Amino acid sequence: MAVSIDPTARVADGARLADGAEIGPFCTVGPHVEIGAGTRLISHVNVTGHTVLGERNTVYPFASLGTPPQSVKYGGGPTRLVVGSDNDIREGVTMNTGTEGDHGITRVGSGCFFMVGSHVGHDCTVGDHVTFANNAVLGGHVQVGNNVVFGGQAAVRQFVRIGDGAMITGLSGVRADVIPFGLVHGHFAEVVGLNVVGMRRRGLSKADIHKVHRGFEALFFGPGTFRERLEAVAAELGDDPLIGQIIAFIRGGSRPLTMGAKRGAQRAEP
Structure with missing residues (x-):
């Protein structure tokens, strides 16, 4: 299937377009861009920098992908943006390349839905099947797992990690x-429970959800310090794959953890 380029589009020499790529009216594609088979730029889309778009992505008007990082430490180097396949990238979405001070790359997975005005900052890693509602934004260096949902106008500060299957409600x-x-x-976000709807949609059984809830309650609202509760839950329930994933996530962090909102639980570092 041939590449389709509208006469009003501007595709720089050096850009690599796979079979079936469609470049719509008034789009601009830079010289270091690679666009996969079946990916469609509807119109007025800017793809620049050292950017790779995988297969079968659909990018809507006024999205801008691969622009330089919004960081005063960026020195102009050839940092990258790599986007997977089968993503729906709606109007006004922005994604920046990485910075030299990190790994130099911003990564976005496959099967994601980026609604109007959402933003992926420099050096972020976004997993598969992640949903960004309108105007949800990530600061630099954020790590997002798979199957995460961000409500409208949610904002995540730099260097934060979001675990698999989490739900961030709007305006948080x-x-x-x-x-x-x-x-x-919450405006200053706190954990208010589990994303049970998301767990059900992923096909988790009622027994699995109850077990995770039991571990969650013990971890955030049981007696003792948070470190004591963490070790107790790990000893009692850590062999369960889902709870083991939570324990490993907490132990793998070096920054503060969002804590529970109920029963006076305190924020603490893991």
């Missing part, structure tokens, strides 16, 4: 790491 400001399957809410 996330300042610290969020456990896998956590449900986070």
Whole structure:
């Protein structure tokens, strides 16, 4: 299937377009861009920098992908943006390349839905099947797992990790790491429960969800310090794959953890 380029589009020499790629009216494609088979730029899309778009992505008007990082430390180097396949990238979405001070790359997975005005900052890693509602934004160096959902106008500060299957409700400001399957809410976000709807959609059984809830309750609202609760849950329930994933996520962090909102639980570093 041949490449389709509208006469009003501008594709720089050096750009690599796979069979079936479609470049719509008034799009601009830079010289270091690679666009995969079946990916469509609808119109007025800017793809620049050292950017790779995988296969079968659909990018809507006024999205801008691969622009330089919004960082005062960026020195102009050939850092990269790599986007997977089968993503739906709606109007006004922005994604920046990485910085020299990190790994120099921003990565976005496959099967994601980026609604109007959402933003992926420099050096972020976004997993597969992640949903960004309108105007949800990530600061630099954020790590997002698979199957995460961000509500409208949610904002995540730099260097935060979001675990698999978490749900960040609209208007939430996330300042610290969020456990896998956590449900986070609030202007200064706190964990208010588990993303049970998301767990059901992933096909988890009722027994699995109850077990994770039991571990969650013990971890965030049991007696003792947070470190004591973590070790107790790990000893009792750590062999369960889902709870083991939560434990490993917490132990793998070096920054504060978003803590529970109920029963006076305190924020603490893991």
